[in-house]
Amino acid sequence: MAQVAASIDNFDRRILEIVQHSNRTTSEQIAEQVGLSPAAVQRRLKRLREQRTIVADVAVVNPKAIGRPMSFVVQVTMERERADLMDAFKKEMKLHPAVQQCYYVTGSADFILIVTAKDMEDYDQFTREAFFDNTNIRGFQTSVVMDSVKVGLFMPVVEEGELS
Amino acid sequence: MAQVAASIDNFDRRILEIVQHSNRTTSEQIAEQVGLSPAAVQRRLKRLREQRTIVADVAVVNPKAIGRPMSFVVQVTMERERADLMDAFKKEMKLHPAVQQCYYVTGSADFILIVTAKDMEDYDQFTREAFFDNTNIRGFQTSVVMDSVKVGLFMPVVEEGELS
């Protein structure tokens, strides 16, 4: 089996489990829990970041607090699965600020998006910009998020706090 | 219009834009960019965390590096929309380590999940545990993620690095 990243041991795993909950945990606190010295923890974190096992360190912002209280799940179906058109759409999604997540998937839909908006009008305008101008889009189906039950980012963890 | 969180000014907005990209940016660097002193930036960050405009500070872990290279989008339809059964299902999703995200939505499906797994067998076992035991689940439809085009967490930003 091909190993994508450099090898990860159990110390690394335990450190990752902690920092993905909270990357502001001090090395001293982590060291206590995993049974290493703070310096060893720091060295490992540095390596994990360099080898991109940790790809980013981010603050998670409450969307309601910044005026984007609504979320949508959008399933987009394309007219033709031409690679160049797919790539163009992917690029557009990456650049569009309303699009939080974009997955290229198998199944009835081609793309599934998570989109945030200020309100319905704002979302409506997003669909015009993103979909109606694109002749390669056959259709899209919107689900309005009533409750963000769980919003995590990779790995088996439960968020410590609610997002709404 | 009801304001959910305390007021946010343009300094806060610019600080949030920076830390959601990278919360390891030093106050000094942020201060330079927004035109405040480092101490003022720290005070604002502290306030933003206390009032839960910033709900968490997390390290984003590359799922491939930790042996969960596959992602799925699952649409779950319930038999009856009874509040107690919904809450039980939500609770189960919160606790299940494979479930990264869970949204309760309007539309043809009741829930939309983002699930990670080691491989297909691992995913298959997840569906048994989570769905087949639950008599209130009418059905589910799985889309396999071929490309995580964009994986962000709230607010208009593009990830600086690719996740695949």
Added chain:
DNA sequence: GGTGAAAACGTTACGAG
């Protein structure tokens, strides 16, 4: 990987606007 010193960083008190 551990230890300890040095540097960097975050935190707090204070005075000013």
Added chain:
DNA sequence: CTCGTAACGTTTTCACC
């Protein structure tokens, strides 16, 4: 009330074992 400056305590970093 919030800023900036400066002293203070903490955390990270690095050389060495």
